[in-house]
Structures are given as C-alpha cells and as structure tokens.
Amino acid sequence: MTASTALLKIVDPKNYYESYLSAGVYPEGRSLRSFPRLSFKQGECGGVGSSLVSSGGVTVSCSIEASVSLCNDLRLITASVAPTTQLSEKESNEITSCLIRLLDQGSFVSKEALRCKNVDGEDLPLTWNLEVVIKIMSADGCLMDAIICSVVTALRNVKLPLIRLNHLLEDESSIEKNQILIERQSVSLNDVHVLMCCTFGLFLTKAGEEIVLCAPNSDELNNCAAKYVMIVSGEEEIVLLTGNGSSKVFDNLRIFNSICSKRWKLFKDALDKPS
C-alpha cells in the first residue's frame, strides 16, 4: 500500500473502500463474492476432540472435554469463549449466547447421539456431557464463521470411549462411580450436523447502490451500512439469521442463502474426505 492510499484509508475510509469495491475487488485483491481461504486441522489441541481453524485474519481453536453423567434434562453441551484481549466482553457474550442457542436447538448434535453405549452397542442410562472451549488467537475478520467451523470440525473429531456398566438396569439403587468403567474401544459421534456460517456486509456507495461483501474484515465491516450473519445446515435449511444495520434490498437474503449453501457443500465435502 502506498503512502497516499494509506493516508486515504485513515482520512476517508469510506471513499478508500468504495474505490476498490465499486471495481469488484477487495483491497487485498479478493473478488467480492469469494471468501478467504479456510483451513482446518483436527486433533491438534487436546481433549476428546479438537480443531484449529484459520480463515483470513481469524484463527480459532476449539477443544472439547467430556464427562459422564446420568441421563437428565439439563444442557448436555456447554460452550464458552476463553477471555482474550482481542474481544470485548460484550462481543464475547454475544458469541457465547449464539453458540448456546445453537446447542440448545440441537443444531450441532442431537441429545440421543451423546448417549453412552456399551461394547454391544446398547444404550446405557448414562450420557456424555461435552464442554466446548473456544480460544481466539486472532480476530481480524468474521469470527462467527471461524468459530462455527471450528466447533463442527472439533465435534467431527470427537472420539468417545465405550462404557461398561457393572450395574443391573432393573436395579433401582443409585449407580456408584466405581460401577462405571471405560473400555479401550472408542467411537466417533454420530449425526454431527455440518453447519456453515457466513458473514455478509452491505456497503452503501455514494450513489446509493448496495454492494454485497462476503466475509469482510473488521475495517470493511465497520464501514458497511448493514451486517448479516447466516448459518445454514444444508442446501435448504437456515438455522440462524441475524442482521442489523440499514439495508434497503430484501432480495439480498436470497443471495446470502445461495452463497452460504454453496460454501456449505464445499465444507461438507472437505470434512467427509478421508484424511
């Protein structure tokens, strides 16, 4: 970036971005409808399942710890974002509540999939409790996109051991800790739903035209008139949609959905590919 463009970016950021976006590219050279490269690695961060995801300027790690409890009606998967100086408390709470909402809806994995099984594949009156911990290493971009990807990838990486229960099912007495034994065999979680999160910005030019930006970085997002986050779990199902800001065109939602669905397909194919 030359001195004059750097100065323009500081003095008049809107004009700076408009000059690039009107030409159909971001300042870093990416085209408007393309996303930054998404890379993920599984099993690098400890726990029963983990992942490290990097997308543009965002790097996020997710690790999952497991514990056993009796079947109950309480939340079986909890999520938390580790405190970091890169995020304010409000933003951190927002991300946590969004994750908890998705977990409560069963959008990632159903309750039945967390049921403990013995070596014969039979259900036991025990269930796995998962604790998802997100650590944010760098936050210059669309955090939710990377966080959702990391949670899905980590859940796909989860391997839970089979359980041997030395307690008769018909026995009404309480199950003691020493009656629950862990087998050497472990199985992956069934039915982990693949979700794809995409953040979109709507940039308003001086002429009043709205330009759709896919996964803009923080600076670009601050200059957008509206921001939308869409999470899909397939080509036809929207799991979450939040948007705020001033946006004039309703048809944008259809565009968001089609872009998100295509990206979901690519992500799912990459996850299903044997490593």
Next chain:
Amino acid sequence: MAKVYFRGRSGLRFESVSNWLICMSSIQNLQQLREFLTVYNTLTERCFSSCIRDYNSNVLNKDEEGCVSKCIEKQMLVNRRFMIVFAEQAPKVLFKQGQESPKLTNNKMNVISEHGFRQDGRRSSQIRNINTRLGLNKSAEGSSYIEHGNTKVLCAVYGPYEGKASRRVEDRCVINCQYSMTTFSGLERKKRPRGDRKSTEMARLLEKAFESVVITESFPRSQIDIFCEVIQSDGSNLAACVNAASLALADAGIPMKGLASAVTCGVIEGNPVVDLASREENDLMPRITLATICGRDEVVLVELQNRLHVDHLPTVMETAKATCADVYECLQVVVQQHLRACAPIVGN
C-alpha cells in the same frame, strides 16, 4: 354398603354424607379435603344428571337408588384401579433412574384452528390491539408505554449526555440499551429481572438496531441510554421493545432516520402467522423478528429463531414487512397525536 342419597337441586337428605363427613374429619391435610370435595361435587353432579329423573318426590325411588349406587360403586372401583396402576407404573416410567423425563410438550399444538382462527380469535395476518402512552416518566428525556395485546412494555430514554470516558466515541453517539423483565411478567416468577443471558442478548439486539436508526453523528462523544422493562410478557417481546423504544426516542426528540416498527412473524406449515403470542411461540416453530424504518424496505433488525426452510423465507419476510408497515401507521398516529397535544405547551 351404606345407601347413598344426594342433596341436589331437589333438596333431599344424603344419609351417607354423614359417614363421609366423619371420615373427612380425620383427614388432616386441607389439600386432601379440597381434592376430595372436588371429586365429590363432580360425582354428585354427574350422577344426578344421569340418574335422577323424577322430580315429583323428595325421596329417591327404587330405580334411582339402584342407579346411583351402581354409579358410585363403578366410580370408586375405577379410581382404585387407576391408583394401583399409577403406583405400579409411575416409578418405572416417570422416575426411572438414569432416564430423562418423558417429553410432555405437545409438538402438534394447533396454533390455527381448522377454520383459520388462532386461540385468541385472530386470523393469521391480524396483529393484536396496540395501546400506547407517551411521556409517562417525567424524569426521563423520553418515555413510552406500549401494549401489544397482553404484552406490556415500559421504555425510558435518557440522553444524550456525556457518558463514561471509556465508552466515548469521537465521531458519534454510543447507544446503550438495557432489557429487563419484571419478576412477575411471565407465567413463572423470575428470580432475576436482568443480567441473565437472554436479557443481555436482547439488549445487544436493541443496541444494534437503534445504532442504525438514531442519527448518531449528531451527538459525538455522548451516550443515549434506552431502558426497556417488560411488565407483562405474552410473546413478541423484542418487537414490542423496539416499538416502545422508537416511541420513547420520538418523545425525547432525538433525531432518527424514521420511526422503527417491528413485528414477530412465525411460520406454520409454510403459512406466515404475525404477532405471535406466548402460547404460539414454542421451541420448534421458526419465527422472525423484523424491524423496518417508516414501514419501508429499510431493514434495521432481522432475527431468526429456530430452523427455517429457505422456500418459506420470501413469504415470511414479505408478510413481516407488510405488518411492520401496519404497525408503523399505528405508531405514526400516536406520535402525531402526542405532538398535537404538546403543541399548546410549546407555544406553537
């Protein structure tokens, strides 16, 4: 078995009641007594309606006696059998160790009847009655009270004022929202009126929405506080808060791009249902809260709860947009009336 006579509308004496009353005196628990009386009264009513045919005499004839005895005996036997089965099965089904409690929610609750009416008598496209008042709170710069049917929200606006230095932004105003529900607002008494995860999330949504509505560049380095209190919650709380906050900001005279109006719209079998009540909001029905400015295409808030099929998105968005325009018309009238009422005071 003691013969049973019923004191009903005919005024006849019930001999066996005295036996029952003697039994009742030994019953210590008032609750048991109440339950017993409920069963007794129900039984009396039913047996009288089924068995008593002759009103020309103040005593039961032979047929009526026989009918009543059999009625009572059958009821007692059924109750006893029911309690035995319950005592056998309940520990296995309801209280079994290591099992989740059975799901008691009715996922197939009929929100719309076969004739196209909802439980409160509205059609799918009808909103609830909106009642408003402005300027209730004299100590606030602006305040409003709004009712969407049984959902009642109070809103107060303070500012713009010079807020905390740590939160100040050089070129625009900071919007700070607080959302709280009174402990008596819902069906169950809440322990904490604010500060829980849901309240924080709602407050954040309101902040983001009003950052786009208020012309924040007019008040650099200052802060506007918006406090929303849900006094009675009967669904569409977020939409009601947006509408209340909009009116309160108008009452405070804070410059905005326009009045924001909001509505919550659900989807049932592909058909949109607007302005949901709390009975209609459940964990399965997808619903969208949409807020627009001046009822136009300009969207300031979209919030989707639960999964939605993409084919339903255009329909529900169009319906929500049209309903926002209707709500805007109501709010506009309210603001105009308030301005006319204030005009003599201002001297215009």
